[in-house]
Amino acid sequence: MPLPEAWFVVPELVFxxxxxxxxxxxxxxxxxxxxxxxHRGIKYFRDAFVLFGLAxxxxxxxxxxxxxxxxxxxxxxxxxxxxxxxLPLAYFSTAAALYLVLSLVWRKLPERGTVFGLHAIAxxxxxxAFLTRSQELLxxxxxxxxxVIAAFVLMRRPRRKGSPxxxxxxxxxxxxxxxxxxxxxxHELPWWVNIAFHAAALITLLIIYLRVRKxx
Amino acid sequence: xxxxxxDRLEVVYDILRIVRDHHNSILPTPLLRKSNLSSSSxxxxxxxxxxxxxxxxxxxxxxxxxxxxTDRGFLFLDKYQLILRFIDEFEL
Numbered sequence: 001m002p003l004p005e006a007w008f009v010v011p012e013l014v015f016x017x018x019x020x021x022x023x024x025x026x027x028x029x030x031x032x033x034x035x036x037x038x039h040r041g042i043k044y045f046r047d048a049f050v051l052f053g054l055a056x057x058x059x060x061x062x063x064x065x066x067x068x069x070x071x072x073x074x075x076x077x078x079x080x081x082x083x084x085x086x087l088p089l090a091y092f093s094t095a096a097a098l099y100l101v102l103s104l105v106w107r108k109l110p111e112r113g114t115v116f117g118l119h120a121i122a123x124x125x126x127x128x129a130f131l132t133r134s135q136e137l138l139x140x141x142x143x144x145x146x147x148v149i150a151a152f153v154l155m156r157r158p159r160r161k162g163s164p165x166x167x168x169x170x171x172x173x174x175x176x177x178x179x180x181x182x183x184x185x186x187h188e189l190p191w192w193v194n195i196a197f198h199a200a201a202l203i204t205l206l207i208i209y210l211r212v213r214k215x216x
Numbered sequence: 217x218x219x220x221x222x223d224r225l226e227v228v229y230d231i232l233r234i235v236r237d238h239h240n241s242i243l244p245t246p247l248l249r250k251s252n253l254s255s256s257s258x259x260x261x262x263x264x265x266x267x268x269x270x271x272x273x274x275x276x277x278x279x280x281x282x283x284x285x286t287d288r289g290f291l292f293l294d295k296y297q298l299i300l301r302f303i304d305e306f307e308l
Contacts, residue, residue: 033299036292037225038268041308104307165306215302 008067015179015198016060022205023053029212040111044103051096055176058089062135063183083133090126090138093180094145095119097173101149104166105156121145139181146173168208175201227253229296231261232270232289241274241282265289 026049034042062085098118106114125145129138153166179201182194222230234250235242248258262283265271270289273281285293302308 030302032295033302036288036295037299039225039299039303039308041303041306045306045308211305212302215298215305 009064011195011198012060012063015202016056018202019056019205020053022202022209023049023056026205026209026212027053029209040106041103044099044106048096048099048103051092051099052172052176055089055093055096058085058092059180059183061085062089066135066183083130086133086135086138087126087130089135089180090129090142091122093176094125094142095122097142097145097149097176098122100169100172101153104153104169135180135184139177142177142180146170146177149173168204171204172201172208175204225296225300227251227257227261228265228270229293231265232285232293235271235283235285236290236293240284243280243282247283 027046030042030046033039034046062082065082065085095118098121102109102114102118125138125141128141129135150170153170175197178197179194182189182197231247231251234247238246244262248255251258251261253261262271266273268288269286270292271283272286274284275281
């Protein structure tokens with residue numbers, strides 16, 4: 001009955017705690033700006049990081065279930081637990097990526113249908129991953145979504161020249177995908193590659209936080 | 217060349233700034249005139265600012281109603297430029 005391998009779980013736990021802390025810090029740092037203005041762009045921006053925080057928590061739970069061969073087989077079928085963790089993982093992460101994009105383009109879109117459509121896409125993707133029991137499919141679908149987002153975001157004329165915001169957003173989403181893939185492909189990659197991707201994701205979140213702290 | 221329409225935040229800032237610049241006490245009619253809004257728009261903003269606790273109404277001994285800023289209104293004015301920079305920086 002092997003437990004999750006400690007060498008893998010410890011860095012995963014540290015990574016999750018730091019990523020969630022960074023997302024929470026971005027959320028709290030922008031609280032006053034939102035309270036004062038009720039600005040829709042700020043709302044979507046904050047919601048994106050709440051969802052990314054939740055996605056990182058469910059990613060950690062998912063990685064534990066993926067790695068463990070333990071008591072869960074006795075208490076509840078491991079496969080069921082695995083599928084149940086895949087559903088929120090897919091939902092939170094897809095919605096987070098879409099909210100980040102929405103914070104850039106909300107002025108061009110109607111308020112009601114857009115948010116509903118966003119959640120419908122996230123739900124459809126998570127149900128697809130859930131029904132096929134495949135995190136590989138989830139990564140593939142999110143990668144396609146990422147390409148669409150990248151094309152959409154990079155083709156739009158920036159409101160502010162020289163701002164690295166869009167690159168940072170694309171990095172957040174791309175590194176999310178890479179780190180999600182890292183759970184299932186961990187034996188195929190040298191340990192330091194996973195650590196490097198974790199570090200890159202944390203540095204990107206930290207840069208966003210520092211830029212938020214400067215103004216918000 | 218068309219005149220750029222002020223966005224909602226800018227209008228709120230302008231109204232609050234006018235109140236502050238009048239020693240934090242102004243009658244509604246001159247405020248309406250100086251804010252460059254239609255009567256109906258002004259009424260909407262006025263109600264919104266009261267509801268959000270940015271302004272309050274006080275009456276003098278003659279029963280005239282003056283508009284003054286609350287602490288939250290002053291806070292908005294203090295933070296406005298920073299918030300604008302934040303919105304601009306992240307293209308929100």
